[in-house]
Amino acid sequence: MEIRQLHHHDAEAYFALRLEALQTNPEAFGSSYEEEKDYPLSQIQSRLTDPAYVFGAFLENTLIGVVTLVRETKQKMSHRANIYAVYVTPLHRGKGVAKQLLQAAIEYAHTLQGIEQLYLAVVSDNISAKKLYRSFGFETYGIDQKAIKISGKYYDEELMVRFLSHS
Known part of the structure; x- marks a missing residue:
């Protein structure tokens, strides 16, 4: 397996995976499949550039x-x-893929001048993701109650932070 930063030439593969994610785990994203399915490729390409780094x-x-x-x-x-x-696609979950991706993102954050803190939000009932984030030193600092609503069902999100040391 190879982990690398995505660039504009990866936009089609990224977009396909993004749409899969929005359909497979809609509760994990603030956006929806319906909102993004007709985005032009140029909009997807712009997501892959600074200040965003997609791995x-x-x-x-x-x-x-x-x-x-x-x-x-x-x-x-x-x-x-x-x-x-x-x-991570369902077929490849539980094999350390998310761990390697998160490691790459954190390592890259260390190279960005002045970055001291990393934040994320995770659906409160996503136990495996919360376990992964905690293993990297993320700590919960709050709960965003009813953060996401899908078809009348609410999902809380845990707000997490990790402080980076640059020593």
Whole structure:
């Protein structure tokens, strides 16, 4: 398996995986399949550029997982970055793919000047994801109650942070 940063030429594979993610685990994303399915490829390509860094896991040249690291752009928040859209195809879950993706994103965050904190939000009942994030030192600092609503059902999100040491 290869983990690498995605670029504009990966947009089609990324978009296909993104749409799969929105259909497979709609509760894990703030956006929906219906909202994104007709996005032009140029919009998807722009997602793969600064201040976003998207990392993909490839197995035999097939994209099977992604994670996005987004640096805050406001001056007062420039010491922060966010982890978004962690997704691994169901066939490849439980094999350490998400762990390798998260490791790549965190390592890259360490290379970004001034980043001191990483934030993420995870659906509260996603036990395996919360376990993974805690194994990387993320700690819950709050609960966003009823953060997501799908077909009348609410989902809470745990808000998590990891402080980076640059020593």
